[in-house]
Amino acid sequence: MTDQPFAHVDRTASEAAVRALLRGLGQNPDAPELRDTPARVAEFWAERLAGYGIxxxxxxxxxxxxxxxxxxxxxxxxxxxxxxxxxxxxxxxxxxxxxxxxxxxxxxxxxxxxxxxxxxxxxxxxxxxxxxxxxxxxxxxxxxxxxxxxxxxxxxxxxxxxxxxxxxxxxxxxxxxxxxxxxxxxx
The missing domain is CATH 3.30.1130.10 (GTP cyclohydrolase I, C-terminal domain/NADPH-dependent 7-cyano-7-deazaguanine reductase, N-terminal domain)
Incomplete structure (x- = not known):
């Protein structure tokens, strides 16, 4: 079977990438409504990719x-x-x-x-x-x-x-x- 190994989600790198994406989309990642978004998105993807660890x-x-x-x-x-x-x-x-x-x-x-x-x-x-x-x-x-x-x-x-x-x-x-x-x- 061609199973991929568990893919560890690097939350620090994920959060930095989301901050960069927000900036690239013309948004301010430090705005009050977006401040917690990078951490929430990193957590979302960690959950979304949990199948690699089963x-x-x-x-x-x-x-x-x-x-x-x-x-x-x-x-x-x-x-x-x-x-x-x-x-x-x-x-x-x-x-x-x-x-x-x-x-x-x-x-x-x-x-x-x-x-x-x-x-x-x-x-x-x-x-x-x-x-x-x-x-x-x-x-x-x-x-x-x-x-x-x-x-x-x-x-x-x-x-x-x-x-x-x-x-x-x-x-x-x-x-x-x-x-x-x-x-x-x-x-």
Whole structure:
């Protein structure tokens, strides 16, 4: 799996960059209403990039016991991510699932953590879907799996073509689900 190491946010450098940006935009970063903005923005980005610090090998450990190999599908997991091209948010819902195989079954909240781990990074939707799929394959070794992201990108709605609320769907399927996907993955 192509996981990036934890990206430490240098708050001092981040605050200095925000101050410089404000000056570049013709604003006075020392004005009372902007004085705390650099620190708030640095904190915002530290939270926004927390996904780099999530260890999926620790999160995706199989549950003990002999569990029936039935499909596990979580629908409409909300996420917010950041477009790496414009540093603008995109948000939507993920549907992810798997048919347990050699890697066993994990707790449901762990699947949500997989989505969060990749959403809380600088990202593009296509790569995020691929990374989630790779995490399922690597750690769970499922008999079948599916990932579907449906998101709206503010970089498309607020700049360029200025066309808001156009959802983008990205779907990846593997194993027998590739030819015969369960209902939640059908378009």
């Amino acid at each position: 260890d999926l090998s620790a999160e995706l450990k199989p549950l003990p016991g002999d569990l029936a190999p039935v499909p596990v599908i979580l629908e409409r997991i909300p996420f917010v991510s950041t477009c790496e091209h414009h540093l603008a948010p995109f948000e939507g819902h993920a549907t992810i699932g798997y048919l347990p195989g050699a890697g066993g079954t994990v707790g449901l909240s762990k699947l949500v953590r997989v989505v969060q781990a990749y959403a809380w990074r600088l990202q593009v939707q296509e790569r995020m879907a691929q990374q989630i799929a790779e995490a399922l394959q690597t750690y769970l070794r499922p008999a079948a799996w599916g990932v579907q992201l449906l998101a709206v990108h503010t970089c498309m709605g607020h700049r360029g073509v200025k066309t808001p609320d156009v959802p983008v769907r990205t779907t990846l399927l593997g194993g027998p689900w590739e030819a015969n996907p369960p209902v939640p993955f059908r378009i």
